């Protein structure tokens with residue numbers, strides 16, 4: 423789909439790059455000749471992913487154990503990366519989430535998810551953004567949101583409020599920093615099978631079935647589809663796209679919003695026939 427040098431000489435940090443979608447993006451970016459940095463809390467996971475992707479792609483990948491909730495640790499990681507040259511691209515992908523009844527959540531449960539998703543995104547964006555502005559170096563930030571961010575969602579409230587904040591940050595800084603060469607965009611994916619997400623937000627086979635039924639395409643997204651969209655959005659080929667959230671969900675969001683979306687399931691051929699106005703017989 424892309425030229426193999428699409429991201430040549432691009433230095434990219436992916437938070438949460440050791441697993442799932444982050445790992446998929448890391449692989450794709452390496453295939454497209456980028457130099458990739460991944461961070462996460464679990465050192466063993468990062469090392470395994472780094473070794474696997476380096477062997478598979480022959481690309482340059484570096485691993486940094488770092489909890490994005492900790493601003494000082496994020497600063498230290500970004501400073502260390504900058505010692506060998508500026509980053510060009512930041513992908514805010516790290517997240518925490520689980521389904522729960524909101525009234526049962528403890529303060530720590532809120533803090534945990536908001537700390538990773540909203541504060542982690544702010545910490546990484548500010549650490550890179552301030553350096554880009556000071557160096558007059560162009561930069562691109564891509565954040566991974568979720569389709570429920572603009573409307574909210576029952577049972578994932580800490581995530582919903584955090585992703586809404588991430589989208590507000592994206593749109594705000596797209597304008598504030600746009601004249602200084604920094605682009606801010608986001609992807610809002612529908613369900614894509616990853617162990618991390620599905621074990622926490624679709625922990626029951628019945629929930630997966632429901633999700634498949636309500637999707638107009640009756641399938642989940644793939645890591646490859648997400649990684650290709652991400653590659654386009656971080657590349658110079660999307661240079662005029664700034665402040666956008668691109669939804670990638672097979673039409674699931676719109677299916678949920680449309681007043682008459684479920685008619686296709688409720689009405690049979692004979693029902694449609696009965697509803698259609700009858701033409702008077704020609705004399």
Ligand code: HXC
Pocket residue numbers: 517518519520521522526527528529530531532534535568581611612613614618619622623
């Ligand atoms: C209620 C819960 C809970 C649950 C944890 N907590 N899980 N409360 N229901 N299912 C509470 C704990 O009791 C604790 O509060 C507090 O949250 C922090 O939990 P810890 O386990 O101590 O925190 P930590 O080890 O930091 O783990 C963070 C985490 C965990 C978010 C809870 O799930 C995690 O590490 N997630 C990372 C990966 C991830 O979530 N990936 C999925 C992303 S999918 P107390 O008060 O007891 O101390 C996504 C979009 C999906 O974002 C959309 C699909 C369509």
Ligand code: NAP
Pocket residue numbers: 437438439440441442443444461462463464465467488489490491514515516517518519538542566567568569610611612613614615616617618619620
């Ligand atoms: P995942 O595999 O669980 O990815 C989450 C990653 O974030 C993990 O690598 C995790 O590594 C890292 N992480 C969590 N807390 C962190 C912290 N405090 N500091 C640093 N890293 C941390 O799940 P995924 O499905 O790939 O999700 C990736 C992104 O896609 C998330 O933003 C998620 O909200 C979004 N998304 C996913 C789906 C889907 O269906 N898969 C749908 C919509 C949106 P450690 O645990 O080692 O820290």
